[in-house]
Amino acid sequence: MSRRDLVPVGLLAIVLFVGSRLSARFLDAPYLLDTLNLYVEAGLLATGMTFVIVCGEIDLSVASTTVLVACVVSKFLGPETNPVVLVAMSVAIGSLLGLVNGALVTIGRVPSFLATLATMATYRGVAQAWLGPFSAKWPVMKGLDRAHLGNSPVPWPPVIWLLVAGAAGLVLHRTVFGRQVAAVGTNAIASRFSGLPVERTQLAVFALSGAMAGLAAVFLGSRLGVVRHDLGRGLELDAITAVVVGGTSILGGQGSMAGTVAALLLVAAAKTAMGVAGVKPEVQVTVVGVLLVLAVLAGNMAGLARRKAPTQA
Amino acid sequence: MLRTLIVAGAIVGILAAGCGPAPADKPTSETPGGAGSKLRIVFVPKSAGNPYFAEVSKGLEKAAKELGATVETQAPTTADATSQVTTIKDAVQRGCDLLVISANAPDTLNDVLDEARKKGVTVVTVDSDITGNETHRDASVLPVDQEKVGPALVESLASLTGSEGEFAILSAATDAPNQNKWIAGMKETLKNPKYSKLKLVDTVYGDDEMQKSTTEMEALLTKYPNLRAVVSPTSVGMGAAAQVLETSGRYPGGPKANGTGIVLTGLATPNQLKKAVEKGVVTKFHLWSPAEMGEIAAHLGSMLHSKKVTADVGKTFDVPGMGTKTFVDKGVVYVGPLTTFDKSNIANFDF
Numbered sequence: 001m002s003r004r005d006l007v008p009v010g011l012l013a014i015v016l017f018v019g020s021r022l023s024a025r026f027l028d029a030p031y032l033l034d035t036l037n038l039y040v041e042a043g044l045l046a047t048g049m050t051f052v053i054v055c056g057e058i059d060l061s062v063a064s065t066t067v068l069v070a071c072v073v074s075k076f077l078g079p080e081t082n083p084v085v086l087v088a089m090s091v092a093i094g095s096l097l098g099l100v101n102g103a104l105v106t107i108g109r110v111p112s113f114l115a116t117l118a119t120m121a122t123y124r125g126v127a128q129a130w131l132g133p134f135s136a137k138w139p140v141m142k143g144l145d146r147a148h149l150g151n152s153p154v155p156w157p158p159v160i161w162l163l164v165a166g167a168a169g170l171v172l173h174r175t176v177f178g179r180q181v182a183a184v185g186t187n188a189i190a191s192r193f194s195g196l197p198v199e200r201t202q203l204a205v206f207a208l209s210g211a212m213a214g215l216a217a218v219f220l221g222s223r224l225g226v227v228r229h230d231l232g233r234g235l236e237l238d239a240i241t242a243v244v245v246g247g248t249s250i251l252g253g254q255g256s257m258a259g260t261v262a263a264l265l266l267v268a269a270a271k272t273a274m275g276v277a278g279v280k281p282e283v284q285v286t287v288v289g290v291l292l293v294l295a296v297l298a299g300n301m302a303g304l305a306r307r308k309a310p311t312q313a
Numbered sequence: 314m315l316r317t318l319i320v321a322g323a324i325v326g327i328l329a330a331g332c333g334p335a336p337a338d339k340p341t342s343e344t345p346g347g348a349g350s351k352l353r354i355v356f357v358p359k360s361a362g363n364p365y366f367a368e369v370s371k372g373l374e375k376a377a378k379e380l381g382a383t384v385e386t387q388a389p390t391t392a393d394a395t396s397q398v399t400t401i402k403d404a405v406q407r408g409c410d411l412l413v414i415s416a417n418a419p420d421t422l423n424d425v426l427d428e429a430r431k432k433g434v435t436v437v438t439v440d441s442d443i444t445g446n447e448t449h450r451d452a453s454v455l456p457v458d459q460e461k462v463g464p465a466l467v468e469s470l471a472s473l474t475g476s477e478g479e480f481a482i483l484s485a486a487t488d489a490p491n492q493n494k495w496i497a498g499m500k501e502t503l504k505n506p507k508y509s510k511l512k513l514v515d516t517v518y519g520d521d522e523m524q525k526s527t528t529e530m531e532a533l534l535t536k537y538p539n540l541r542a543v544v545s546p547t548s549v550g551m552g553a554a555a556q557v558l559e560t561s562g563r564y565p566g567g568p569k570a571n572g573t574g575i576v577l578t579g580l581a582t583p584n585q586l587k588k589a590v591e592k593g594v595v596t597k598f599h600l601w602s603p604a605e606m607g608e609i610a611a612h613l614g615s616m617l618h619s620k621k622v623t624a625d626v627g628k629t630f631d632v633p634g635m636g637t638k639t640f641v642d643k644g645v646v647y648v649g650p651l652t653t654f655d656k657s658n659i660a661n662f663d664f
Binding site: 023025028031034035038135143146220223224225226228230231232233234271272275276277278280281282284285 | 396
């Protein structure tokens with residue numbers, strides 16, 4: 001685990017403090033927890049994206065994957081569907097769409113930026129061509145974001161995301177597969193000569209990213225009750241932002257799941273604090289942008305000061 | 314890891330400290346019409362930086378001054394419904410009595426609107442309703458009764474031409490639903506014997522593209538030498554037609570007017586035709602007024618919030634300076650007759 005992920009954690013503390021000064025209504029636990037629901041989809045996408053970026057690739061298609069999965073599931077499953085089947089199907093279709101990205105990159109030799117730029121348009125396009133300007137009803141598990149943990153004000157979706165991210169963090173940082181992802185991201189050619197399964201690793205990270213996008217579809221659909229082709233626009237950028245601000249190198253090779261989680265919470269807290277304080281959205285976007293630059297710069301400074309071995313994931 | 318835990322612990326500490334002693338100013342749902350407090354209006358348009366919605370804001374602000382209310386416009390960061398959900402949640406948390414919203418999607422806002430209304434917020438949609446989900450808002454202020462556009466356009470045409478002569482229609486796309494509805498309305502109105510001398514010779518389609526609309530307009534001028542008027546129920550079409558009339562000099566009083574010249578009327582946003590009106594190429598044209606929509610929404614919302622009126626079919630309410638408005642089906646109120654833009658007032662509009 002790199003110490004760069006301390007930067008978003010520190011900034012998060014500052015944002016929470018500043019937010020509490022801006023409006024007395026910001027530090028209201030039930031409200032903040034409820035708001036967290038809105039960031040669960042981006043959080044899941046960022047969790048998958050961390051693997052992809054550590055592996056030295058990028059996946060621009062995640063938000064489109066989420067939307068396509070949501071549309072397919074709503075169209076094919078009825079209200080009597082078993083929730084387990086629905087989740088399994090969403091994750092499976094997401095993985096499949098992710099595998100298509102992986103195949104384009106490994107077999108088709110298309111750079112991931114281009115491959116996923118193409119599927120980003122294609123997946124959303126298919127959803128639009130199929131549903132048109134209409135929406136489809138989400139079949140089961142509606143209002144998951146209003147289901148709380150026992151009597152606490154803690155809603156389920158953020159908890160599930162944190163558990164998933166925790167498990168993903170263990171896989172990334174504590175398993176052979178995680179080491180392989182970082183190795184391929186550091187130097188794919190050297191990895192190949194060392195006998196590592198480079199293509200298989202790349203396929204796996206895209207499938208994983210797709211699976212997360214599929215899971216995100218469940219939360220998106222359950223939260224809104226209906227799905228349309230134009231939901232979650234720009235979510236892929238939120239996810240990439242969280243990953244990079246969290247201290248993961250955009251060049252691949254090193255990264256931190258804890259950092260991704262902290263960075264996403266940072267963005268969520270900053271946007272919410274400003275939203276409650278009545279800051280204009282155009283100003284909000286600017287402030288978040290500046291915050292991100294600061295986070296990355298601070299991370300770089302910390303990195304320069306220490307100059308630790310770069311391949312540690 | 315240890316450091317992360319320490320910092321995380323510190324954050325939880327701050328949170329706990331922040332949440333603990335603050336129940337006094339926690340956002341409790343204020344009773345509707347609570348005594349003496351100022352009405353807080355929040356307007357959520359479809360997107361930021363759209364002059365059309367800036368006009369709606371102006372109307373809301375004008376009404377707010379009369380009502381002693383406050384207005385805040387909070388645009389979503391992207392023009393989609395997911396983004397509006399966040400904006401609405403923040404607005405409710407900040408404190409809001411009347412939410413005026415132009416919905417980006419008819420059905421994705423149900424839950425968040427229900428939640429807001431449970432906390433005592435009155436919800437009025439403006440310009441775009443949540444069609445099919447009307448039970449999730451209190452009322453809706455919409456541009457104009459679609460049925461009245463066709464007759465109004467014929468009326469405008471008749472007043473400009475003295476109710477006689479050949480005219481053509483320059484529309485948007487062949488399958489544009491609004492325009493087709495209005496054109497059908499015009500044809501229906503023309504059956505009235507008092508318009509018997511007005512003759513519709515052609516309907517052409519510019520697809521809401523400047524180039525195609527220009528070509529179609531030029532073709533009309535060559536094809537029908539006796540053309541007296543053109544009606545274009547779309548901004549792009551009117552803009553292109555005005556341009557053609559100006560360059561060909563065939564507008565009334567123009568260098569090649571050939572008698573009375575060709576008059577142009579229709580529906581367009583004022584900015585599109587400001588120059589043409591100032592130069593005298595176009596005498597008058599029409600559109601609903603987004604500012605009036607905002608004004609009505611604020612007054613109506615305030616009355617609904619204080620339970621002075623209920624949104625039932627046929628119920629009426631008065632808007633200061635704008636007369637009596639009537640609820641049609643499902644809590645919908647129409648702004649009223651189309652606003653006419655001409656030399657005398659066009660400078661006052663900016664959208």
